Amino acid sequence: MTNNNPNVQKIIEFNKxxxxxxxxxxxxxxxxxxKGKEKINFNTVAEKSGVSKSFLYKNKTLKERIDFLRNQQNGLSSPKKVKNNTSDKSKDVIIESLRQKVKKLEEENKDLKKQLQSKLSDLYLKI
Incomplete structure (x- = not known):
């Protein structure tokens, strides 16, 4: 019993x-x-609205709006870009401090190995 003339009007209306x-x-x-001055792109809009990215790309008006807003924001600096613009001098200072920290930790590690070896030899002599 198949319906040769299915009435799909309700389904189409529901989907619209x-x-x-x-x-x-x-x-x-x-x-x-x-309003929140956040970055607008397909990923953030899809994530925050709970729709798929393909829905956004297939919907011509939404796609054009997001593209327009994204291109409009390209000139603005994002907080991530501002943070990454550190000077070479400050990078050199950070590198030097990290090198000193590594050197200190290597010396501490060497001393601890010596102490461990000493304790193990004492323990071995007691046995």
Whole structure:
């Protein structure tokens, strides 16, 4: 008993409503990201809105909006980029302090090995 004329109108209507709800959620997330001055890209929008990246790429209006906002933000410096712009002199200072710390730890390790060897030899002599 197969239906030769299936009525799929309800399914199509349901899917259109579902897509509309998802679009509303995505638009709200984008607005929140703009207000929070956060980075806007497909990954963050998809993650925060709970939709797949493919949904964003397939939806032409959302794709164009995200592309536009992402390109608009390209000129802005992100906190990660600002942090990475340390001078060569400060990097040299950090490297030198790390070298001194490594040297100190190597000396401490050498002393501890000597102490251990001494204790083990004393223990061996007692046996």
């Amino acid at each position: 409503n579902k897509t509309t709800r998802k679009e509303e959620v995505v638009n709200k997330v984008i607005t929140d990201l703009i």
